[in-house]
Amino acid sequence: MSVMPDKSLRVPVVLELPVGASARPVLARDADATYWMSRYVERAEHVARLLMVNGDASLDVADLGSDILESHWKSVLKIMAVDGPAASEMPLPESIIQYMAFDYENPNSLIRCLTRARENARGIREVISTEMWEQLNMLYWSIRGDEAAAIFRESPEQLYQQIITGSMLFQGLTDQTLVHGQRWFFAQLGKYFERIIFTTRILKNKFEMLRDGEYANDAPLANIQWLAALRTCGSEESYRRTYLGDLDAINIAQFLILEQRFPRSIRYCVRQAHRSIAAIRAAVRSHTVDPTERILGRLDAQLEYASPADLMNSDLPKYLTGIFDNIAAAAIAVQRSFFLH
Amino acid sequence: MFEEYIVNGVYDEMFGVTGTPRSHYASVASRLTELGPDALARRRRMADIAFRNQGITFTVYSDQVGVEKIFPFDIVPRIIPADEWSHIEKGLMQRITALNHFCHDIYHQQRILKEGIIEPELIYGAKMFRREMLGVDVPKNIYIHICGTDLIRDSDGRYLVLEDNGRTPSGVSYVMENRAVMRRIFPQLFGSYRVRGIEDYPYNLLQTLRHCAPAHADDPTIAILTPGVYNSAYFEHSFLARQMGVALVEGRDLVVDNSFVYMRTTSGLRRVDVVYRRVDDDFLDPLCFKPDSVLGVAGLMNAYRTGNVTLANAAGTGVADDKAIYPFVPDMIKFYLSEEPILPNVPTYICARDSDRSYVLDNLDKLVVKSTNESGGYGMLMGHQSSTKERAAFADKIKSDPRNFIAQPIVQLSQHPSMIDNCFEGRRIDLRPYILFGEKPIVMPGGLTRVALRKGSLVVNSSQGGGSKDTWVLEEDEVEASGL
Numbered sequence: 001m002s003v004m005p006d007k008s009l010r011v012p013v014v015l016e017l018p019v020g021a022s023a024r025p026v027l028a029r030d031a032d033a034t035y036w037m038s039r040y041v042e043r044a045e046h047v048a049r050l051l052m053v054n055g056d057a058s059l060d061v062a063d064l065g066s067d068i069l070e071s072h073w074k075s076v077l078k079i080m081a082v083d084g085p086a087a088s089e090m091p092l093p094e095s096i097i098q099y100m101a102f103d104y105e106n107p108n109s110l111i112r113c114l115t116r117a118r119e120n121a122r123g124i125r126e127v128i129s130t131e132m133w134e135q136l137n138m139l140y141w142s143i144r145g146d147e148a149a150a151i152f153r154e155s156p157e158q159l160y161q162q163i164i165t166g167s168m169l170f171q172g173l174t175d176q177t178l179v180h181g182q183r184w185f186f187a188q189l190g191k192y193f194e195r196i197i198f199t200t201r202i203l204k205n206k207f208e209m210l211r212d213g214e215y216a217n218d219a220p221l222a223n224i225q226w227l228a229a230l231r232t233c234g235s236e237e238s239y240r241r242t243y244l245g246d247l248d249a250i251n252i253a254q255f256l257i258l259e260q261r262f263p264r265s266i267r268y269c270v271r272q273a274h275r276s277i278a279a280i281r282a283a284v285r286s287h288t289v290d291p292t293e294r295i296l297g298r299l300d301a302q303l304e305y306a307s308p309a310d311l312m313n314s315d316l317p318k319y320l321t322g323i324f325d326n327i328a329a330a331a332i333a334v335q336r337s338f339f340l341h
Numbered sequence: 342m343f344e345e346y347i348v349n350g351v352y353d354e355m356f357g358v359t360g361t362p363r364s365h366y367a368s369v370a371s372r373l374t375e376l377g378p379d380a381l382a383r384r385r386r387m388a389d390i391a392f393r394n395q396g397i398t399f400t401v402y403s404d405q406v407g408v409e410k411i412f413p414f415d416i417v418p419r420i421i422p423a424d425e426w427s428h429i430e431k432g433l434m435q436r437i438t439a440l441n442h443f444c445h446d447i448y449h450q451q452r453i454l455k456e457g458i459i460e461p462e463l464i465y466g467a468k469m470f471r472r473e474m475l476g477v478d479v480p481k482n483i484y485i486h487i488c489g490t491d492l493i494r495d496s497d498g499r500y501l502v503l504e505d506n507g508r509t510p511s512g513v514s515y516v517m518e519n520r521a522v523m524r525r526i527f528p529q530l531f532g533s534y535r536v537r538g539i540e541d542y543p544y545n546l547l548q549t550l551r552h553c554a555p556a557h558a559d560d561p562t563i564a565i566l567t568p569g570v571y572n573s574a575y576f577e578h579s580f581l582a583r584q585m586g587v588a589l590v591e592g593r594d595l596v597v598d599n600s601f602v603y604m605r606t607t608s609g610l611r612r613v614d615v616v617y618r619r620v621d622d623d624f625l626d627p628l629c630f631k632p633d634s635v636l637g638v639a640g641l642m643n644a645y646r647t648g649n650v651t652l653a654n655a656a657g658t659g660v661a662d663d664k665a666i667y668p669f670v671p672d673m674i675k676f677y678l679s680e681e682p683i684l685p686n687v688p689t690y691i692c693a694r695d696s697d698r699s700y701v702l703d704n705l706d707k708l709v710v711k712s713t714n715e716s717g718g719y720g721m722l723m724g725h726q727s728s729t730k731e732r733a734a735f736a737d738k739i740k741s742d743p744r745n746f747i748a749q750p751i752v753q754l755s756q757h758p759s760m761i762d763n764c765f766e767g768r769r770i771d772l773r774p775y776i777l778f779g780e781k782p783i784v785m786p787g788g789l790t791r792v793a794l795r796k797g798s799l800v801v802n803s804s805q806g807g808g809s810k811d812t813w814v815l816e817e818d819e820v821e822a823s824g825l
Contacts, residue, residue: 025604025606025607025608025611026606026607026608027588027590027594027604027605027606027607028594028605028606028607029591029593029594029605031607119570122396122570122575122579123569123570125396125576125579125580125583126579126580126582126583126589127583127589130395133395133396134394134395134396137393137394137395137396138394141393141394182607280607283608284607284608285608338607339607
């Protein structure tokens with residue numbers, strides 16, 4: 001069978017069959033745990049970056065009044081879709097930071113994400129690499145260890161940075177120490193799902209904030225928010241290099257959604273998720289189309305041929321919701337096809 | 342650092358009666374003294390961090406979060422010279438061979454009962470005797486594929502067998518991790534000895550499991566069955582799966598269909614041929630044993646009896662490591678192998694026998710009383726350290742259920758220097774070597790040396806405050822080996 005020359009991002013039609021030892025089956029529970037391990041590590045990284053960027057930006061908005069500062073922090077809860085801390089004596093910003101970093105009751109706190117990531121990894125300790133396990137373990141101890149609270153008091157940013165770097169290192173180790181077979185693709189799938197979901201939430205939140213809130217028609221404030229959005233997605237430098245520093249809402253949306261060469265853009269992530277599921281399906285049942293693959297394939301095509309006009313202001317939230325719903329449906333389809341039988 | 346060291350009348354592994362180190366310990370003793378307390382403390386911290394970062398921990402649940410602790414590791418290595426080891430090795434091979442004969446006999450002709458060597462009541466009264474296994478043929482007639490035998494040394498330095506663990510002995514992963522850590526923190530000291538490697542254990546285990554695969558499986562699929570991540574030995578299950586490259590499954594990953602065992606994979610069901618189970622008999626199959634077990638697989642025993650899957654160790658081996666059967670192992674060796682036992686037992690009183698029982702009840706303060714079906718240092722009475730009240734309570738227990746108890750004289754275990762705070766003190770130790778029985782018996786050179794870290798304690802179990810240390814079995818002297 002002839003294969004088209006690789007156009008770098010084209011999804012391969014035929015996946016090469018492994019040469020040498022035949023691939024061994026993957027336990028459904030292992031695949032499930034690999035996927036979630038990967039999602040939770042990625043989530044911890046997002047939460048850390050969100051808190052770091054928000055802490056930094058709050059210095060800029062603090063003198064604009066406590067209302068703005070509070071809504072600035074409340075947006076963190078909204079983005080992560082969590083209830084928020086129980087009422088306390090602490091000022092709201094501090095209590096939200098504590099809640100997002102160290103509260104076990106919060107399903108998306110740093111400590112919960114890293115604990116869940118590690119619990120999942122512990123259950124598949126025998127199929128991930130020693131390097132991955134030790135790195136994840138160190139990452140866990142960086143927030144669970146006795147010194148974590150002290151580091152955090154002194155400089156929260158240091159702890160956030162530790163987690164961000166730790167997650168990156170873990171992902172690098174995953175790429176470099178694991179066979180790029182089914183398990184690795186499940187890890188990729190989890191990571192990219194998580195990243196897409198987070199990016200759509202950030203964008204939607206910033207967009208709504210700027211459209212409805214105190215920020216409307218206030219250019220400097222809008223700039224602070226858009227810059228924060230870029231930084232929260234780890235995309236500031238790449239954006240500036242592409243658009244020469246111009247913080248234009250549509251450009252930013254276009255970059256974070258449609259830029260095909262940037263690994264944190266939605267389009268890139270959807271493409272990778274699509275490739276991953278195609279590879280998994282090919283390894284598991286080569287002659288069928290998997291429901292997850294169908295959803296991701298359509299979304300991939302839609303983003304491939306999207307026009308920048310689709311992202312014009314009024315349609316943006318709808319557009320993002322569409323992406324989000326597709327990913328949510330794909331996540332459910334993965335569970336059904338591969339984890340539960 | 343050894344100035345304050347006391348050899349208090351027991352056998353000391355490092356120091357002879359004259360107070361000088363035995364020859365095979367000379368360079369360890371001088372090297373440790375040379376390093377001094379600070380360097381040693383630093384190395385101990387290195388070891389602790391290595392264990393923590395590798396997640397070699399166990400969890401103590403006091404609240405929702407749980408506290409993770411590392412198993413206490415003692416950095417002073419235990420050294421066993423080649424001649425001592427070859428004696429131990431022969432003894433252990435002899436023992437596992439006899440125990441396998443015994444299991445086969447008990448579940449088939451029962452010659453040993455018919456010829457009056459063992460009272461049938463003791464067998465039928467054993468909690469771990471499995472009627473379900475009567476008349477069942479297991480591949481290659483191997484029942485105990487993996488055995489962990491606990492050895493101790495009496496005050497003359499003689500090695501005695503304290504018990505055989507023929508069900509699901511654990512600890513071998515600690516042996517391997519202890520070694521890896523020692524090589525890292527004491528590279529020079531380690532290099533100065535010719536220590537026999539233990540790194541091929543997982544390979545040997547895999548060969549052992551392959552050897553006993555059902556006949557239909559050319560390239561058998563092997564899986565380790567674990568109770569799950571909350572089991573205290575989970576680290577080991579995962580370690581062995583990783584080292585052998587086999588699947589690690591929980592009960593919920595397996596399903597039995599038409600008397601074959603399958604695992605649930607992303608691509609559907611795949612047949613499993615050999616299960617190295619780390620789940621006790623009681624929990625293996627809710628249709629056969631405990632009906633409320635969620636750790637096992639419904640129908641597993643049926644598949645096993647049909648011969649479609651091999652269990653390692655076989656079901657029903659508990660009858661061989663029952664503490665009331667243990668006194669008969671020397672008799673088994675004579676009976677099945679027509680050999681003299683190489684490693685002696687500790688003298689044992691069987692409370693089910695009238696004469697033994699009255700002796701035990703009269704001498705409780707001088708004996709250790711153990712429950713025949715408990716392990717981990719639970720359910721025992723250390724006579725000399727007990728109060729009158731405790732002894733009275735135990736006497737009642739013995740009278741109401743004599744079959745459940747045995748008693749042994751208190752053996753003064755040998756001691757070995759341990760690093761306690763910043764100096765060396767003697768602590769009691771034992772040794773658990775691991776024996777594999779596949780095509781032929783293989784004894785891992787060394788084993789887990791457990792240390793009773795509490796001062797004066799004779800109980801080395803980790804659940805009772807025990808730790809462990811690396812065990813170095815030395816290569817035979819080259820000159821001797823080449824016959825010059």
